Amino acid sequence: MTFPLGQSIAASVALLCVSMGVLAAPATALNGPQQIIGGTPADIDDIPWQVGLISARQNAATVFDNQFCGGSIINEGWVITAAHCLYDYKGSKLGVFAGNDDLGVPVGTDVYRAASWKVHPDYSSGPAKDVWFNDIALVRLNSTLDFAEGIEPIALPTAVDPADAPAVGDPIGVSGWGATSSDESDPGYPYLLRKTTLAVISNGSPDNCGDYTASDWNSLYETCIGFAGGGKDTCWGDSGGPYVDQIDADGDGNTEPTLIGVTSWGNGCADASFPGLATRVTSYLDWIVPRSPSFTPTVTGSNTLITWSPLNNQFLSYPVSGYRIEYSLDSGATWTLGGTATAKKRSLNVTGVTSGLWRLAALNAVNASGGPYLWSGDIDVDTARLGAEPSPPQSFALLSQSRRGFDFEWEQPSSVHGSAIWDYRIYQQRGFSAPRLAESGRSQWPAATVKPKFGPGTYWVVAVNNFGESTRSNTVTIP
Template identity: 30%
Template sequence: MAKHDPNELPPPYYSVEVHTLPPLQSYEEAVYGAGPRPTPPNQLYYIPQHPPPVAAQHICQPSISLPDNKRKHKCCQHSAKCFGGSGGTVLLLLLAIAIWLGVHYGTRLATTTATLDHHDSEDEGHPEKQLSVPAHDTCSNSTVQCDALRDCQLGTDESSCVRFGADGALQVRTSQDGRFLPVCYQGWDQSYANRTCAQLGFRKSFATKAVKSQQSIGLTLNNRSSLPIQGQVNVSSSCPDQNTVSLKCIDCGRQQLSSRIIGGSVAKLGQWPWQLSLHFGGSHICGGILVSPDFVVTAAHCFPRSFHPVLDASRWRVYGGVVSQDQLPSPYLVEKIIVNENYNNVTNDQDIAILKLASPVDFTNAVQPACLPAFDQTFPHGTKCWTSGFGTTDEGAAKPSKDLMEVAVDIIDVRVCNSSKVYSGSVSNNMLCAGDLKGGRDSCQGDSGGPLVCQASDNLWQLVGVTSWGTGCGQSNRPGVYTKVSSLLPWIYSKMQLESP
């Protein structure tokens, strides 16, 4: 990992021009006033100077590529894509600094920060009901996974037994076999569908049907009971007529407005109805993605454990159906913050978190969930996808756009992204890259926790990535890096199941 050079300043970046906005106070003006300001420490790559706010979504036009020798002196290798609002307080400044120090600062400071992050005590006035701390479940010596019997105190032995394949193909793992197998459609009905979806944290099922399976082995339904689905099936050598269950737990991935501009533009209401705005202390801090009436997917680094106030769920507000920060509807309250226990703030691996909302969201034309992908769903190199968020509009600006921005980006093969010319092996199996290797279209300067969505063959939009980190803005060979949702589906579904309403 490249080391941080304290004498190196952030390089320039280039943004799109959007319609004129009313003047906003800069972050430093809001915090310190117009007079002399204290000199901040050296800045992270994405953090505007004097002092560092949390970064915001920023849509870029093709930029001038920096010479190769510039790449050797980057301020830091990785930088968080997170941002703060126009009105600041000391609390927001501290949050900005916490994310600045605690997320993606390279090896020199990240090791210390990681120690803070990994060992901060969860019992310092932050009850378990608000923050999910690293879960070390207590299990008996005779624990058997997926036998429909809760052997562990938190139930983790039964929380990763269901997944979905292509076309919603339901697959269940049982203790009888240990493999994920399709469920035979014979005997299946709406009651089974509703109970299975409720088991996964959804309110009920949306649609179910029979699909043909090429597998010779399947799971037949036995006597109906109150057990989880893994306790209501038996391994069978085949399914009658090869008919197996397809199940959809939620109507998702539908846009109400579909006109889009490739180069980056201001989004319209209904274009990205799953995009959420997460506010802390009255300002937009991160993006989020609605995936069900009760759950929001976002980035783990939006909640640095070294900054305790941000771990208090009651301090957050979630806004949906927002395309302007000047026109906010009534917010949703947060009941619990669930940060991935395996999130590594040094390498950015498994940068994902879930918010459980205090009450379910009512879907409208402007507020709709994105679809979670199938466990094996892939989008090949060159697939055109979209990312969105609230962003700055001027080069190096700390002032955020009031408008929701959108930009098209291309999926980049991970082997290319890990090459020596790009990120030199820093992209893990839980990450993916998207952007333009020639420079230009990018999701730099933020909206940490915002969506990367791709349109599947059924024309529904799948949540493929969560905005995580990157270097620069629109530079050649420096695409955006996203948490790969399909790799972390077991974690997402297990947490939704354990926190099911």
């Protein structure tokens, strides 16, 4: 059976987790040298982005009694976690435990209150209710964190090509306060933070993730990560926590710990046949923060005027609140703030600078106070996150034809190119007439029915992300 790693599938087992927002009774804690599944005790100074989500359960003596999921600090005011941790959370209050690796401290210690949280709007648990799509959420803190030893943000992969990273075989660090045993009757939740190292098993190939089939998981939005021989894994209670790769996150040539996945779900724990599945962060970057628009620089005298087009807020976690312009006079080695503009502005005049490289970032509530940014790219050298229209859908085919219409299906594109697919569109063309839209609004499901009124013609499908439409798939002609 499959289940999210924040809850158990056995209703009779008392687990320290939240199952649809209801806190279960705590399991027996391990306060000695016992390990998480295949792991070791962790020092928060080595994993300073790790946090725990804390409920407001009454009559709790320690933080251990109220911790139910994990998360990662991405800046001084925001945490990323899994959608299934908060989708049906019933509490009016939520806390974030940060800067400490020991849940045994008195309740309220090192807990920062959350002001609000937002689950991805397209989060779902799949048609069979045993797989999880768009399993990502954001938590906004009521006050900003003071970065110090034990509390630091982790980088997001803003300049990473999803086709290249995480690479198969990359060592991936995982951590959390989840179960130390895959025995559901005695999962052994620890007081102390644990860590282990896994490896990327599949990055984009749906047929190469243990015994999962291609229909079990979505390789565009999830990454398959585990341990070849089994015995190491995240488990119940680790949901929302980090999957960390050591890569060049922002394109500056230096590697750093980078959040490439969010602990999501799996079939059991530490089973070599069923690796863990993590929400793929690169596919949700422009839901978290805005993808910046292209811009045009115009030099007049001693000034540079930067102009840009408005952005679509429809698929953003929070709407655009402004823009940030930077320039570099040393080929990108250092960048200087040229100015900022409000959301309604479409231009900014920077005085006294007429050369160098320029870049633009759009801002929203998540990154307005200092990043992370999805840069538009330089005027003449693209140092931004690699992003483009998705690859075309594959194997477009007519399944059946009836009074209801034409039933089509297809395989998903090989790459989303840094921006999640938010629509599929089926077009029809008759003879030399212009193509017309026959069906849209399919979200990420690779199947659709075209109404019978469209009749004979040549059909194809395209995928759509925030960069635009893909090229067309193969065509199907209905005589």
